Amino acid sequence: MQFRHKALARLRSPEELDLPVRLARPQGRLALAVTLVVMAAATFWAATGSVSVRLSAPGILTHAEGSYLLQSPVAGQVTAVLAEEGRLLPPAAPLLRVATDRGEQLVRLVAGGRITTLTARTGSVVTPGAEVATVARVRSDDDPLVAVLYLPAADAATVPVGARADLTVPAVPTQRYGVLRGRVRAVGRSPQTQAQLTGFLGDPRLAARFGRQGDPVAVLVDLSPSATTRSGYHWSSADGPPYPLDPATPVTAAVHLAAQQPLDWLLP
DSSP, rough: HHHHHHHHHHSSSSTTSSSSSOOHHHHHHHHHHHHHHHHHHHHHHHHOBBBOOOOEEEEEETTTEEEEEEEEOOEEEEEEOOOOTTTEEEEEEEEEEEEBBTEEEEOOOOOOOOEEEEEOTOOOOOOTOOOOEEEEEESSSSOOOOOOEOOOOOHHTTTTTTTTEEETTTSOOOOOOHEEEEEEEEEEEEEEOHHHHHHHHOOOHHHHTTTTSSSEEEEEEEEOOOOSSSSSBSSSSSSOOOOOHHHHHHHEEEEOOOOHHHHHHHHO
């Protein structure tokens, strides 16, 4: 009976059409307003903002003309080493004296440069084609270092000439001295084969490491010079490390590509 009385009372009551209808609570209107503001800000940023894109790439510090492996043209025993590591020698300079079955013969440099690695020692036995030294192709002590990066062809195609590159040197504490600054000078036109990598780097092991994922494209980075640092190059810190950099030092580069608008990611 209780429900029946309520039903009859409702039938007798007016429709209350003159009363306003509440579509949303105040909290709901506030949430809607915040959502619209956020969407408007995101749309404006997507249309007018920009995002910096970085490309990570492995590389190595070297000289612009690279290095080469000096191989012995003769077989015999090394009786004398005529130069030491770090020495700058002219073309055709003698490096080793080797006792052969035809008498003593000299092993000479093919091209001038600095001896970076000397594997032959007095008393060691060499054969034709044996690696006896690695020579950096430099003409003077003032020849600057460069960084050569190796990227897949698809990634290298996105790198513009002049792009800024920040180089992390594992041998240098990054938290203390920061990163090495540089600019992209040139981007290779075609992938490098293992033979080309070895011919430039002067080390088949390095060539195998950089070519592990296929034939890469070389990207040449000029290091920013500095007259106030011990290394002679500009770092993100004020002074950089208190010692010079050595060639054949591995690096990891963060190449700054052209800034992109977020809207470009959404549109085909």
